[in-house]
Amino acid sequence: MNPSTSAALHEQTIAQLSAGLAAGQFSSEELTCAFLQRIGRDNPQLNAFITVTAESALAQARAADERRRQGQAGLLTGIPIAYKDIFCTQGVRTSCGSRMLDRFIAPYNATVVERLNAAGAVMLGKTNMDEFAMGSSNETSFYGSVHNPWDLNAVPGGSSGGSAAAVAARLTPGATGTDTGGSIRQPAALCGITGIKPTYGRVSRWGMIAYASSLDQGGPMARTAEDCALLLAAMAGFDPRDSTCVDRPVPDYAAGLNQPLAGLKIGLPKEYFGEGLDSAVAAAVETAIAEYRKLGAETIEISLPNSQLAIPAYYVVAPAECSSNLARFDGVRYGHRCENPQNLLDLYIRSRAEGFGAEVQRRILVGTFALSAGYYDAYYLKAQQIRRLISDDFRRAFDQVDVIAGPTSPTVAFNLGEKVDDPITMYLSDIYTIAVNLAGLPGLSLPAGFVGQRPVGLQLIGNYFAEERLLNVAHRYQQVTDWHNRIPTAFA
Amino acid sequence: MSLGVVEVAKIAHLARLAIRAEDAPAYARNLSAILELVEQMNAVDTSGVAPMAHPLDMAQRLRPDEVAESNQRERFQAIAPRVEAGLYLVPKVIE
Numbered sequence: 001m002n003p004s005t006s007a008a009l010h011e012q013t014i015a016q017l018s019a020g021l022a023a024g025q026f027s028s029e030e031l032t033c034a035f036l037q038r039i040g041r042d043n044p045q046l047n048a049f050i051t052v053t054a055e056s057a058l059a060q061a062r063a064a065d066e067r068r069r070q071g072q073a074g075l076l077t078g079i080p081i082a083y084k085d086i087f088c089t090q091g092v093r094t095s096c097g098s099r100m101l102d103r104f105i106a107p108y109n110a111t112v113v114e115r116l117n118a119a120g121a122v123m124l125g126k127t128n129m130d131e132f133a134m135g136s137s138n139e140t141s142f143y144g145s146v147h148n149p150w151d152l153n154a155v156p157g158g159s160s161g162g163s164a165a166a167v168a169a170r171l172t173p174g175a176t177g178t179d180t181g182g183s184i185r186q187p188a189a190l191c192g193i194t195g196i197k198p199t200y201g202r203v204s205r206w207g208m209i210a211y212a213s214s215l216d217q218g219g220p221m222a223r224t225a226e227d228c229a230l231l232l233a234a235m236a237g238f239d240p241r242d243s244t245c246v247d248r249p250v251p252d253y254a255a256g257l258n259q260p261l262a263g264l265k266i267g268l269p270k271e272y273f274g275e276g277l278d279s280a281v282a283a284a285v286e287t288a289i290a291e292y293r294k295l296g297a298e299t300i301e302i303s304l305p306n307s308q309l310a311i312p313a314y315y316v317v318a319p320a321e322c323s324s325n326l327a328r329f330d331g332v333r334y335g336h337r338c339e340n341p342q343n344l345l346d347l348y349i350r351s352r353a354e355g356f357g358a359e360v361q362r363r364i365l366v367g368t369f370a371l372s373a374g375y376y377d378a379y380y381l382k383a384q385q386i387r388r389l390i391s392d393d394f395r396r397a398f399d400q401v402d403v404i405a406g407p408t409s410p411t412v413a414f415n416l417g418e419k420v421d422d423p424i425t426m427y428l429s430d431i432y433t434i435a436v437n438l439a440g441l442p443g444l445s446l447p448a449g450f451v452g453q454r455p456v457g458l459q460l461i462g463n464y465f466a467e468e469r470l471l472n473v474a475h476r477y478q479q480v481t482d483w484h485n486r487i488p489t490a491f492a
Numbered sequence: 493m494s495l496g497v498v499e500v501a502k503i504a505h506l507a508r509l510a511i512r513a514e515d516a517p518a519y520a521r522n523l524s525a526i527l528e529l530v531e532q533m534n535a536v537d538t539s540g541v542a543p544m545a546h547p548l549d550m551a552q553r554l555r556p557d558e559v560a561e562s563n564q565r566e567r568f569q570a571i572a573p574r575v576e577a578g579l580y581l582v583p584k585v586i587e
Contacts, residue, residue: 107567200547214546243553244546312532323507330508332580337573343583349510361509365500365519366526368507382533384543389536391544424525440547464548 009034010170011487014079014227017173021068021078028068028078032061032122035080039124039171042491045152048166050085050143051093052125060122067120075230075254077120082175084163085126086133087113087218088207096209097129097141097159100329100336100355110207111239112176112218119234124172128162131357132326133183133211135159136429139420140359147416148191149488150453154413157187157429163221164191169491174222174231178208180215181314182409182433185445188221189408189457192447194474194484195221196228199465200440201246203232204239212321213244215314215437224484225446225474229253232467248465256468257475262296264473267401271307272432278411284449284456285407288477292405295476300401304393309386310435311427316370316383317438322360323367329355362423391439398463403473407432408445408457436461444470447483455483493531494524 009031012020020026036054043049057080064078088094088106090113095101109117117123130140138146138161146161148154149169156165160177164187167175177184179197188195196219203218210216220231233254238247268289273282289299331337331351338354341347356364370379397404409429419426436443441461448458458477462470478484495503497516500523504511511519565578574581 103571105571107564107571201550240555243555244550246548246550306536309533309536312530315526315530316533327508331573332582333568334571334573341583344585345508346510347583348508349504352508353510356509361511362519362522362526364507364509365503365523366530369495369503369523369527370530372503372506379530381543382538383530384545385538385541386533386536388541388544389538391547423522424529427529438547 010038012173013224014173014222014230015224017079018075018230022073028061028064028122029058031078032057032080032124035124035172042169042171045147046149046165046169046171047144047146048128048162048169048171049082049125050095050097050128050162053092053123057122057124064120064122074119076116076234078122079174080122080124080172081116081231082124082127082163082166082172083113084129084160084175084177086129086178086209087176088209089113089123089126092126094126094209095142097131097143098355098357098360099142102142102336104334108207111204111241112208112235115234115237121234127160127166127175130159130161131360132209132322133159133178133180134322134359134363136182136186136426137414137419138162138187139416140357142357145416148413149491150192150455151413153415154454155190155416157190157409157413159183160221161187164188164193164195167191167193167221167223169488174220174227176218176235177221178216178218179437180212180318181437182430184219184221185433185443185457185459186409186430188445190413190455192455192483192486193221193223194225194228194444194446195219196232196444196467196470197436197442198232198236198467199442201244202236202442202465202467204242204245206239206241210325212318213325214321215318224478225444225471226254226257229257229471251468253468253471256472259472260296261292261473261476264297264403265401266292266297266299267302267397267404268299269302269304269307269397269404269406271304272406276410276428276431277407278451280451281407281411281456284451285458288448288458289405291477291480295480302397302400302404304397304435306386306389306393307435310390310438311431313383313386313390313438314434315366315427316379317387319363319367320370320380321367323364323371326360326364359423387438390435394439394441403469404461406459408459409433412451412454412456432459440464442467442470444474446474446477449483493527495520495527
């Protein structure tokens with residue numbers, strides 16, 4: 001049975017919607033209207049969108065329908081998606097979750113937006129996020145917290161919390177996210193969806209507002225690995241405007257999805273199953289791994305001995321880069337400016353203090369300190385050396401195994417307000433994701449069960465440019481499980 | 493390393509952030525806790541380890557030194573807080 005003939009539009013995956021559009025079962029305009037209606041009805045309680053672009057969405061949808069009539073449609077033509085509000089969208093507010101950019105209308109499109117536009121995707125709006133992508137709960141947003149669709153008292157994770165919540169609540173079939181220390185994978189896990197952070201350099205960072213430039217990477221978030229494959233194929237690729245973007249062909253990710261897993265070697269890092277991991281999350285992850293053994297994979301215990309150093313090194317490297325990147329917000333050329341500045345220094349310091357929230361200011365201060373005269377060797381240089389050790393751990397592991405598996409996050413979604421006053425506790429929710437960014441590797445999170453009503457994520461880590469393999473390994477699991485099809489009751 | 497309010501004020505100045513006096517103790521506390529976390533790095537001897545600045549250890553790609561962008565001053569100044577006659581306005585710098 002083809003589900004697209006019977007299921008409501010919002011229940012379908014991008015792959016199913018794409019088939020339905022191709023078969024003429026519905027138009028992109030109808031599809032876009034259906035999602036805009038759901039956003040209108042459900043966004044007030046979720047706060048997943050900062051901006052909804054209904055009018056331009058309908059115009060894009062009609063253009064996509066016209067393109068289809070002319071026989072020019074691709075797989076994503078007419079598919080509605082949402083963009084994390086960190087991607088510049090020409091003529092549309094791009095706030096980055098900050099008061100600093102509350103009135104910033106981007107004068108150009110990010111490369112990712114250009115590429116998805118070229119594929120014919122329809123933008124529904126811009127999703128909520130932790131301010132400047134700094135946070136793990138979406139509570140640092142100037143626009144308020146996002147609520148987790150599985151439990152409105154829980155956080156959706158962060159920083160791409162709006163994208164994750166919107167996909168989970170079926171307000172959009174897919175969305176973009178960015179991941180500097182876990183910001184795609186952790187919210188994907190906490191909201192029960194699939195998200196992939198590609199290899200550093202796989203997706204252009206041009207027009208993606210910078211947080212920590214040696215770690216930031218954009219990627220797709222959707223219900224299934226198959227949908228992520230379709231989105232990533234459109235997003236990835238060389239861009240001369242990003243000097244760190246890698247010039248390397250983009251594989252047909254969808255074509256490799258069904259490759260059998262017999263003989264696949266999965267490494268289980270003992271450091272990812274120790275102290276700090278919630279026992280119910282551990283049990284769900286073990287069950288998922290047992291499923292992989294049934295699919296023919298072999299599991300091997302491995303060690304990533306420097307894992308415990310990832311968070312300390314990250315909280316030097318990321319703040320250092322952030323203090324440098326966010327120096328551009330000076331109240332002069334764009335962004336928030338204070339009232340009645342007394343002099344130039346007053347203009348800078350008050351515009352920045354008013355424009356940035358507490359967590360952003362903390363990270364700017366930490367980074368400024370770490371880079372200040374006399375402290376560079378002890379902090380920044382040391383962190384870069386640790387980064388090498390962490391990367392070497394992964395290199396050694398990938399001599400032995402094809403992919404690495406473990407929990408995405410040590411707990412399921414926590415309650416709103418639970419960790420907001422304690423930065424250190426908040427930082428620890430990225431304990432299994434951060435090392436992947438430091439090494440520049442691809443990582444994926446997929447739904448692998450529940451603890452009570454709250455979803456558990458399984459993280460898969462691949463070798464450099466092994467996105468195709470990760471998507472394949474995730475897809476095969478989704479062929480034999482149905483966690484990814486579960487819909488939060490309130491949003492069915 | 494533990495930071496006090498005096499150090500916080502110094503760092504805030506370097507970062508061009510106006511921190512209110514009543515918020516300084518909280519920043520000092522938080523920053524000290526973050527530095528304590530970060531200093532767990534010191535448990536490992538890294539002498540002789542080459543620092544890793546780029547995840548793929550790639551050299552920065554260079555492009556020809558040619559003009560690639562057209563002038564879009566009006567468009568970019570449309571989002572500036574204050575402009576006049578094509579100039580960005582700031583408080584008087586030279587008396």
